[in-house]
Amino acid sequence: MEIENFSNMQLDAMREVGNIGAGNxxxxxxxxxxxxxxxxxxxxxxxxxxxxxxxxxxxxxxxxAVFVRSEGEFTCSLIFFQDEEDAQNLVxxxxxxxxxxxxxxxxxxxxxxxxxxxxxxxxxxxxxxxxNVLMGGTHSxxxxxxxxxxMGAVLEVIASIFGQTGEYALIVDTTLKLADVDKQISGKVVxxxxxxxxxxxxxxLQVL
Amino acid sequence: MEKAHHVGMAELIVVSAPEMLMTLGLGSCIGLxxxxxxxxxxxxxxxxxxxxxxxxxxxxxxxxxxxxxxVPALINAVCSKGALRSRxxxxxxxxxxxxxxxxxxxDFLAVGSRNxxxxxxxxxxxxxxxxxxxxxxxKGRTVEFSTVTWMLTVKVLGKGKTEI
Numbered sequence: 001m002e003i004e005n006f007s008n009m010q011l012d013a014m015r016e017v018g019n020i021g022a023g024n025x026x027x028x029x030x031x032x033x034x035x036x037x038x039x040x041x042x043x044x045x046x047x048x049x050x051x052x053x054x055x056x057x058x059x060x061x062x063x064x065a066v067f068v069r070s071e072g073e074f075t076c077s078l079i080f081f082q083d084e085e086d087a088q089n090l091v092x093x094x095x096x097x098x099x100x101x102x103x104x105x106x107x108x109x110x111x112x113x114x115x116x117x118x119x120x121x122x123x124x125x126x127x128x129x130x131x132n133v134l135m136g137g138t139h140s141x142x143x144x145x146x147x148x149x150x151m152g153a154v155l156e157v158i159a160s161i162f163g164q165t166g167e168y169a170l171i172v173d174t175t176l177k178l179a180d181v182d183k184q185i186s187g188k189v190v191x192x193x194x195x196x197x198x199x200x201x202x203x204x205l206q207v208l
Numbered sequence: 209m210e211k212a213h214h215v216g217m218a219e220l221i222v223v224s225a226p227e228m229l230m231t232l233g234l235g236s237c238i239g240l241x242x243x244x245x246x247x248x249x250x251x252x253x254x255x256x257x258x259x260x261x262x263x264x265x266x267x268x269x270x271x272x273x274x275x276x277x278x279v280p281a282l283i284n285a286v287c288s289k290g291a292l293r294s295r296x297x298x299x300x301x302x303x304x305x306x307x308x309x310x311x312x313x314x315d316f317l318a319v320g321s322r323n324x325x326x327x328x329x330x331x332x333x334x335x336x337x338x339x340x341x342x343x344x345x346x347k348g349r350t351v352e353f354s355t356v357t358w359m360l361t362v363k364v365l366g367k368g369k370t371e372i
Binding site: 051060062166 | 218
């Protein structure tokens with residue numbers, strides 16, 4: 001099944017999967033922080049793997065990214081990433097909400113990182129839960145991995161998922177944005193189905 | 209300062225002195241430079257994956273994508289611009305593992321170390337001396353090669369610059 005030959009209907013179906021997953025992820029984030037979370041209309045796009053580094057803008061921009069793998073009948077990778085500044089704002093907000101009374105400056109870097117990984121984990125697990133309901137069956141989720149680095153370097157992981165078998169990546173993504181906060185906090189949830197998983201997915205969604 | 213040519217994913221660019229070569233944000237990929245100081249020629253390729261097996265015809269259209277096609281393609285490219293095969297030297301950087309997920313089936317996450325290993329093996333097989341390299345770890349790199357000093361400058365976020 002060649003990614004570049006996907007029909008509009010198949011891409012629409014992927015977008016809908018993204019919509020359902022991201023909706024659930026937005027709710028989880030909203031509950032965790034007791035804030036309103038806005039969500040963009042999800043996209044499902046075919047991106048040339050050679051243009052991945054610039055797809056989200058400056059490849060040298062520092063981002064924070066949480067990565068998980070989900071395995072089962074349908075296998076995919078999920079990434080939650082944001083500008084480093086947004087990530088640190090998010091940690092501040094989480095700590096002041098969940099651990100009132102702690103002085104932000106006293107929180108060690110490892111604990112901030114651990115908080116960030118956990119937020120990413122909850123967002124991505126919620127996304128997956130919605131997919132599980134949609135697809136039926138259960139899909140395992142890995143321990144999360146976290147990176148703070150140049151966006152271009154982080155996104156190369158997408159090229160290594162799709163590169164062996166083709167020239168295009170299918171990227172399903174949406175932006176989650178916190179409303180009513182002083183500092184900007186937004187992040188992208190990205191789903192990357194394994195190239196071998198599309199048939200199963202489209203079969204279940206009846207767009208094969 | 210000379211303009212630096214940016215070598216995008218799977219691209220291969222050859223320049224002559226005093227032009228510069230660079231690649232931004234290498235993660236698991238490899239930035240490989242072959243150069244001939246006497247002929248004042250250098251080429252850089254941005255390798256994405258170790259092995260073109262299973263990629264079929266498409267591997268030929270983008271030889272820079274896979275280590276096993278990129279190394280011979282870069283040798284040919286620099287030599288066709290006037291470099292002498294026997295004078296070629298190599299420097300390379302990259303091959304990080306950006307994410308580690310304990311216990312998960314994630315061969316593709318370790319592709320960086322396979323990229324580095326495969327590229328280094330191929331250079332050995334071709335008999336090209338590897339002067340210096342900076343590979344592995346879990347941080348991204350930005351690399352810049354000067355055809356004046358013949359040094360490869362490696363920048364890592366939060367750790368500054370090193371010249372190799």
